[in-house]
Amino acid sequence: MQYITDLHLHSRYARACSPQLTLPNISRFCALKGVNVVAVPDFTHPKMFAEAEQQLEPAGEGIYKLKGSADATRFIFSTEISCIYSQGGQRQNGGASKVRRLHIVIMAPSREVAGKINAALGKIGNLHSDGRPILGLSGKRLAEIVWEISPEVMVIPAHAWTPWFAVFGSKSGFDSLAECFEEYTDRIYAIETGLSSDPAMNWRLSALDRVALVSNSDSHSLQNIGREANVFDLPELSYASIVNTIKSKDPKKFLYTIEFYPEEGMYHFDGHRDCGVSFKPSETKKNQGICPKCKRPLTVGVLNRVEALADRPEGFVPPGAIPYKSLVELDKIIAEALDIKSRQSKQVQAVYNDLVKKGVSEMNILLNLSYSELAAITEPKIVEGIRRMREGRLNIQPGFDGQYGKVEIFRPDERAEKWQKSLF
Numbered sequence: 001m002q003y004i005t006d007l008h009l010h011s012r013y014a015r016a017c018s019p020q021l022t023l024p025n026i027s028r029f030c031a032l033k034g035v036n037v038v039a040v041p042d043f044t045h046p047k048m049f050a051e052a053e054q055q056l057e058p059a060g061e062g063i064y065k066l067k068g069s070a071d072a073t074r075f076i077f078s079t080e081i082s083c084i085y086s087q088g089g090q091r092q093n094g095g096a097s098k099v100r101r102l103h104i105v106i107m108a109p110s111r112e113v114a115g116k117i118n119a120a121l122g123k124i125g126n127l128h129s130d131g132r133p134i135l136g137l138s139g140k141r142l143a144e145i146v147w148e149i150s151p152e153v154m155v156i157p158a159h160a161w162t163p164w165f166a167v168f169g170s171k172s173g174f175d176s177l178a179e180c181f182e183e184y185t186d187r188i189y190a191i192e193t194g195l196s197s198d199p200a201m202n203w204r205l206s207a208l209d210r211v212a213l214v215s216n217s218d219s220h221s222l223q224n225i226g227r228e229a230n231v232f233d234l235p236e237l238s239y240a241s242i243v244n245t246i247k248s249k250d251p252k253k254f255l256y257t258i259e260f261y262p263e264e265g266m267y268h269f270d271g272h273r274d275c276g277v278s279f280k281p282s283e284t285k286k287n288q289g290i291c292p293k294c295k296r297p298l299t300v301g302v303l304n305r306v307e308a309l310a311d312r313p314e315g316f317v318p319p320g321a322i323p324y325k326s327l328v329e330l331d332k333i334i335a336e337a338l339d340i341k342s343r344q345s346k347q348v349q350a351v352y353n354d355l356v357k358k359g360v361s362e363m364n365i366l367l368n369l370s371y372s373e374l375a376a377i378t379e380p381k382i383v384e385g386i387r388r389m390r391e392g393r394l395n396i397q398p399g400f401d402g403q404y405g406k407v408e409i410f411r412p413d414e415r416a417e418k419w420q421k422s423l424f
Helices: 023-033 046-055 111-122 139-149 177-187 239-248 281-286 302-309 330-337 346-359 362-368 371-375 380-391
Strands: 002-006 037-040 056-058 064-066 074-088 097-107 154-157 190-192 212-214 229-233 254-260 270-272 277-279 324-327 395-397 406-408
Touching: 023 037, 023 046, 023 064, 023 362, 046 056, 046 111, 074 111, 074 139, 097 139, 111 139, 139 154, 139 177, 154 177, 212 239, 212 254, 229 239, 239 254, 270 281, 277 281, 281 302, 324 362, 330 346, 330 362, 330 380, 330 406, 346 362, 362 380, 371 380
Parallel strands: 002 037, 037 074, 154 190, 190 212, 254 324
Antiparallel strands: 002 229, 056 064, 064 074, 074 097, 097 154, 229 254, 270 277, 395 406
16 A cells, blocks of 8 residues: 655744644645645654643554544654764874754654653753754664664754755765765665655765655644655555665555755755855855955855766666656745735635645645646646646746745736636
């Protein structure tokens, strides 16, 4: 059976996250989105963990569901830790100590193990301060601590290329997994591509061939749940079946990932948001990495960082690579089709809810329904928007320095145009 999984998102207890991110609301939105398995987010936060204990009950090995709910959504204990510490880069060359900032996803095989992780980490840092706690631990030491509790815990570098908080980030990361995890590198079975990169970009590094490329939403709001996800074909739903599928990288079980168009991510290009400067890598090189307006170093984005570490040409596909599908969220497509600025508008949300009701779920609409099936439940311009999204016929102004990219599905001269019904 196929399962769409989003194993990294946040709760209302994480900074800059929606107060609506509660377990019941997450469960409800997953049903709308078509996400089958979702993280118990920020489980290291004492209040979030207490809510999970009160509101969830076992529904399989390492799998949980809302008590007394008919929702089909299933939960797995998975959270994000922020590690900030100092470590030299090129130790063999006597490199000076450098501040490292890493975000790491920790997946626990049970609520009991999650509780033990909380007890151990609570002795090191203040877990009450943020749903994504900041700990003065190296990535390697964090891995040691959780594996001492249970060797079944999964350690996954989050959004691996983000400049500020990632294992390969241009501002505070490493040039390889081995630099970060040293003798434990072989126990790192996956990395998260993040919104600003996709599998094709990661395929350019031969050193990543041995790890699985997973995708999760890292959502800070209900609306963004499932914007990136993993699609598995599992004989049964359990923590072990999910972890083993990731580790095996078997394309018969790990079917594909669902991706943001990387240009839409906040850190795809280089630049300075305050200065309004956005550069592709060649322009950054031409300007020697300096902002032409404020004369300070540019924030080097994901595309540039990938090119700096890549040892393969663009377009290379390694044997056995897990495929992927790039999507734009349905409410964004509806907003463009209706020529409405905000995806949050009442009109857009009314159309969205009606369409999801008719089409089973957002994922079913975006991924599975034929154009004739879509034409039977919504207006032609929305169908055309979905067609263009599936075919990648989009105009995207790339994101940079913390600013999301802008997706344009319809040209300005098409936005007010009425589309006639036709057969698809």
